Amino acid sequence: VVGSGAAGGWAAKELTEGGMNVLLLEAGRAINEATDFPPNPKPPPKNIVRSRILFALRGQHIQARMGGNFYRGVNRFYVNDRENPYTYPPDAPFYWYRGRQVGGRMHTWARAAFRMSDYEFHRPDVDPSRGADWPIRYADIAKYYDKVEDTLGVTGNCDHIVNLPDGHFVERFPVPANNRIFAEWVTQRTGIKIIRSRIVVHSTNRQTIPLTLAQKTGRMVLQPDSVVARILIDGTTGKAKGVGYYDRRTKQYKEASAGKVFLCASAYESVRILLNSACSQYPNGIGASSGVLGRYVTDHVMLGTGGTVSQDFLDAVKTAGEKYVPPSTDPYDFGAYSMYMPNFCGGLKDKNFVGGYGAQCGVRGTSQNWWMLLFGQMEPRYENFVALDRRKKDEWGIPVAHVEMRHRENEFNMAKHMQGTAKRIADACGFTIREGGGTVSSGLETLLFRSLSSRVFQEGGAFYPGSAIHEVGGARMGSDPKTSVVSPYCQCWDVPNVYVTDASCFPSLGFANHALTIMAVTARACDYILKH
Numbered sequence: 001v002v003g004s005g006a007a008g009g010w011a012a013k014e015l016t017e018g019g020m021n022v023l024l025l026e027a028g029r030a031i032n033e034a035t036d037f038p039p040n041p042k043p044p045p046k047n048i049v050r051s052r053i054l055f056a057l058r059g060q061h062i063q064a065r066m067g068g069n070f071y072r073g074v075n076r077f078y079v080n081d082r083e084n085p086y087t088y089p090p091d092a093p094f095y096w097y098r099g100r101q102v103g104g105r106m107h108t109w110a111r112a113a114f115r116m117s118d119y120e121f122h123r124p125d126v127d128p129s130r131g132a133d134w135p136i137r138y139a140d141i142a143k144y145y146d147k148v149e150d151t152l153g154v155t156g157n158c159d160h161i162v163n164l165p166d167g168h169f170v171e172r173f174p175v176p177a178n179n180r181i182f183a184e185w186v187t188q189r190t191g192i193k194i195i196r197s198r199i200v201v202h203s204t205n206r207q208t209i210p211l212t213l214a215q216k217t218g219r220m221v222l223q224p225d226s227v228v229a230r231i232l233i234d235g236t237t238g239k240a241k242g243v244g245y246y247d248r249r250t251k252q253y254k255e256a257s258a259g260k261v262f263l264c265a266s267a268y269e270s271v272r273i274l275l276n277s278a279c280s281q282y283p284n285g286i287g288a289s290s291g292v293l294g295r296y297v298t299d300h301v302m303l304g305t306g307g308t309v310s311q312d313f314l315d316a317v318k319t320a321g322e323k324y325v326p327p328s329t330d331p332y333d334f335g336a337y338s339m340y341m342p343n344f345c346g347g348l349k350d351k352n353f354v355g356g357y358g359a360q361c362g363v364r365g366t367s368q369n370w371w372m373l374l375f376g377q378m379e380p381r382y383e384n385f386v387a388l389d390r391r392k393k394d395e396w397g398i399p400v401a402h403v404e405m406r407h408r409e410n411e412f413n414m415a416k417h418m419q420g421t422a423k424r425i426a427d428a429c430g431f432t433i434r435e436g437g438g439t440v441s442s443g444l445e446t447l448l449f450r451s452l453s454s455r456v457f458q459e460g461g462a463f464y465p466g467s468a469i470h471e472v473g474g475a476r477m478g479s480d481p482k483t484s485v486v487s488p489y490c491q492c493w494d495v496p497n498v499y500v501t502d503a504s505c506f507p508s509l510g511f512a513n514h515a516l517t518i519m520a521v522t523a524r525a526c527d528y529i530l531k532h
């Protein structure tokens with residue numbers, strides 16, 4: 001198994017629990033509880049511009065562009081961009097936020113966990129030649145969603161929403177009055193349904209649950225500091241015989257043999273490994289016979305907005321008479337303790353874009369700020385791709401990824417619609433919308449915000465591709481080897497003992513955060529292997 005994040009952790013757990021021996025190769029370092037999780041991390045810097053410059057000088061010039069939790073004392077869980085470069089065209093920035101350590105981005109994710117429905121697996125609204133349709137349906141994956149949720153624990157309510165299937169939920173913490181009233185007001189005044197978000201229960205165990213369970217079987221060897229460069233092919237059988245990798249610290253080249261290879265290095269890192277595996281049998285890389293290796297890559301169209309709530313709203317919260325209790329005190333709990341607006345675009349008559357969008361939203365803590373982070377489905381398009389940039393190599397001499405992903409009219413129209421929805425909500429509730437979602441207040445901050453915003457936002461207000469950190473595609477699954485890289489069970493058509501189970505196998509994204517689906521797809525692929 002290559003990579004130990006959401007996909008790799010689940011692959012290791014399922015395969016070892018099923019009786020297989022697993023060598024898990026992870027490019028990043030092992031986690032050291034004392035140094036990675038000190039009890040009192042540094043508070044976030046006050047001057048974000050100065051900090052951004054400092055982080056850029058230290059090699060994290062891309063990672064420092066994100067908001068997220070990067071500044072909350074966990075920049076060590078994000079890659080060093082100097083060691084791990086990639087390229088994109090000057091006119092099409094792609095911001096790639098990555099983690100390189102045991103556990104991957106499972107140390108930093110916000111844990112929002114939603115199921116996809118048949119409205120997303122089946123996409124009659126998209127031109128069929130784009131292949132956005134998945135070769136599987138909800139019924140094929142439901143029991144694996146159950147398994148992942150039962151193992152991790154997910155909070156949420158059964159809301160009986162057709163395009164957001166209910167899961168196996170546990171109840172752990174109450175929704176604070178401000179968020180509850182926010183949801184009630186929006187739903188009553190606009191007819192747009194707002195529900196409690198669904199999030200994975202926080203664990204203070206610093207090793208991820210799947211890795212802990214895999215380790216318990218005694219059948220996993222977890223080897224950090226192992227940067228996989230390529231899959232090795234047996235010249236006689238044409239099958240994979242293992243992988244070639246570099247020791248992260250000594251840069252020494254090594255090989256590991258295996259009967260099966262599971263790529264779980266994260267969407268575009270796995271595509272990069274497939275491309276770098278070019279050899280005499282597969283001159284353009286493993287999976288390239290389809291003609292779509294690296295193609296149809298997407299990310300969510302992401303737009304953020306917000307502002308201040310009204311005095312009426314504050315009065316209503318006060319009248320509720322509840323003391324605000326923060327959901328967690330662990331500084332490493334980055335859970336999205338918010339409300340959620342499921343996609344309501346399916347029923348719109350005058351829509352000028354395909355796909356739909358959802359939003360995490362609510363009122364922050366005891367502040368007077370309401371906020372919305374909207375995620376929309378981007379159209380999968382052949383001309384958006386990941387390839388190799390052979391002129392540039394990473395710290396270990398491996399050719400890097402080149403990503404070209406552009407929003408087109410569809411995404412610009414969607415972003416405009418998102419802004420309209422936010423305004424409709426604000427107007428109905430008497431809230432204001434403020435520049436920077438209410439995060440910029442002083443004159444100097446506003447000036448800086450305006451001068452730097454073109455580096456972060458596109459015309460129309462959406463963030464540049466990559467920013468949603470929901471990158472998918474490049475090795476999409478399908479029923480036809482001529483138009484897909486892997487089978488519906490993530491098995492590579494070209495080399496059947498290679499499986500690709502991270503989000504590179506997604507033909508398209510649903511409207512909601514997708515890590516739960518990555519884990520369920522991985523569990524399904526493992527089940528297939530164990531039964532065959």
Ligand SMILES: Cc1cc2nc3c(=O)[nH]c(=O)nc-3n(C[C@H](O)[C@H](O)[C@H](O)COP(=O)(O)OP(=O)(O)OC[C@H]3O[C@@H](n4cnc5c(N)ncnc54)[C@H](O)[C@@H]3O)c2cc1C
Nearest residue numbers: 003005006007027100104105110111112228266513514515
């Ligand atoms: C701040 C933040 C918030 C997020 N919030 C959410 C959320 O609320 N909900 C949601 O669904 N998603 C969220 N995400 C996205 C989610 O974390 C990812 O989609 C998910 O982790 C992807 O899983 P993965 O296994 O494919 O990749 P990762 O978790 O990134 O794991 C990949 C692993 O592979 C390793 N690797 C890479 N290359 C190699 C190589 N060549 N050799 C060996 N190992 C390699 C990496 O070091 C890493 O450990 C968030 C992400 C971030 C950063």
